[in-house]
Amino acid sequence: MVPMAMAARDGDGWVDCPCGGKHWGKYGAAGLLLLRDQSVLLQHRAPWVHNGDTWGIPGGARDSHESFIEAAIREAHEEVGITADEIEILNESSESHGQWSYHTIIATALAPCEPIAANQESIEVRWIEIADVTTLTLHPAFGRNWEKLREIIQRLP
Ligand SMILES: [Zn+2]
Secondary structure, three states: OOOHHHOOOOOOOEEEOOOOOEEEOEOEEEEEEEEEOOEEEEEEEOOOOOOOOOEEOOEEEOOOOOOHHHHHHHHHHHHHOOOHHHEEEEEEEEEEEOOEEEEEEEEEEOOOOOOOOOOOOEEEEEEEEHHHHHHOOEOHHHHHHHHHHHHHHHHOO
């Protein structure tokens, strides 16, 4: 088995999609939607990143050797400083465009889970009440999926 630190980061890159869009992640992408009580963890993206100055979930390109869950957890660790043992995965939702897909991993935060803005891609991270999410300027892809994700959250036990 290749140690994590040695594993190649080969997923970064754009994909020209049959839908007419360009998507990030040669092997697809994944994000982590983290829940705590009636709130979700959102990241205020820095102005200089793609679709900057919007709110979204931590995530990014999947590498070829990773599962979508592994990719979501790695990105969440890089961006908001949390680790796999601080969360419990509950569900998964995917948006598929044929060869490219985006997987949202839905998880609950286990105490003590204290996310921080861990790299320069975020201005801040904040727990946002589920009812208040749509009052923010959302990352376009997250905004498109939010209603579906909210319905999944509300059906969780
Ligand atoms: Zn597409």
